[in-house]
Amino acid sequence: MATYSTNEFKGGLKIMLDNDPCSIIENEFVKPGKGQAFNRVRIRNLKTGRVIERTFKSGDTVEGADVVDREMQYLYSDGEFWHFMVPDTFEQYQADKNAVSEAIKWLKEQDVCTMTLWNDSPLSVTPPNFVELAITETDPGLKGDTSGGGGKPATLESGAVVRVPLFVQIGEVIKVDTRTGEYVSRVKD
């Protein structure tokens, strides 16, 4: 794998830090007029999701991390692993609980998502920002109430539970923002 000098640091660069793959969020160049230059870097650990700060001496090099994002289709779960496929090549990957984490609650079979691979192994799964899913369970709403004030919990076909307006019924398809977990709108056929 390539090595990178601090001069090449920028947002999005994937490097190895403490044996974990990380992604640089922000790189700040710190240099006294008469003194040593440093790079103060905010980094996300791609395994744990934690954000840390770390300083490097400018000019130092670090090992790059072989991390790539690929579009994949979610196929099925066998109870232990979740199986995904690259649509163009039919390559299949199995991801464990750590990798699919919270993302899986937004995915139903056949849905497309982004999988992050580290050394060709699944590291994490990111659902699309917006998903459209049918409601499988929710309390009957009040007829005629279209204000949406208050709201109620609804279970979606993928397993996620979101708050929806009172007028939304079982069987309806809704659009949800997966970054916030919030209801956006009903989807009309």
Added chain:
Amino acid sequence: MADRWQPVCDIQHLRLRAQMLANIRRFFADRDVLEVETPLLCRATGTDPQLDFFSTSLHTPPHNPTLFLQTSPEFAMKRLLAAGSGSIYQICKAFRNGESGRSHNPEFTILEWYRIGFNLQQLMDEVAELLQFLLAPTFKALSVSRISYWQLFHDITGLDALTFERQDYQRYTVSCGFSEAITLCGDEHALWLDFIFSHCVQPAMEKQTLFLVHGYPAIQSSLARIHPGDPRVAERFEAFINGMELGNGFFELVDPLEQEARFDREIAHRRARGLVVVEKDELLLDALRHGLPDCSGVALGLDRLLMIAGGCRTIDEILAFPLANA
């Protein structure tokens, strides 16, 4: 996203710059300080191992001598002082290779001036007057805090900057969440000071206040004289506002032997670290041998001053065309 041909800074900020340049010229005209120009393209450059330069070559076959873009106008200005120019100032571009960031652009504007017969105290007074004048529209009355490096360092960290107690330095940086300092700084006192000052002291400095930090440790003397009464400190100060470094001032070294020894030390240091080896500026040494009058000098980063005046978070916001659009 704006088109790339367009300036990055607001047109308003161009006016701010023009106004500041006019005010600087007025300030020095009132004090009888002469405006000068010296070459940006030079035959010699500084030996400071922390500064990387741009170089090019003059096409005059068969000899194509190397030329450097100046990292500061200091050497040329000292030659003018030695030749009897009297007090002088200059507003010019300076170039530092590889320095790019929130408050760095590889090409930037310096205001540098020298005052014959001034000691460091008098020069600090003048820096405070100038900055209060230039920043009057931003701060009604910019408060000024003069504090020694030792005191400031001690107030914020509890550490003694002049005595290297590695255990104490380590314990402090770890307690601040900077455990990487241990491997980065090793046994180098100067490096520990740079690390702790930039990571812990600068962010903790009171905002809206001009700090004039004097009495830098002698290991960071650069081109300043060593204090005659205390060899542990140098006659150097730095100016900060909102924790951002604005410039460096020295009671200037005039001893050609000491200057040459510092050049040699820095060249040896460059060689040991595998950096490009540069030659010492013999013309500066000749000027010092001829005799540089006692003087104090300071250089301020004008773009950073404009960042403060314009309330900008990044240097790019104050430049018409920062490097990415140059």
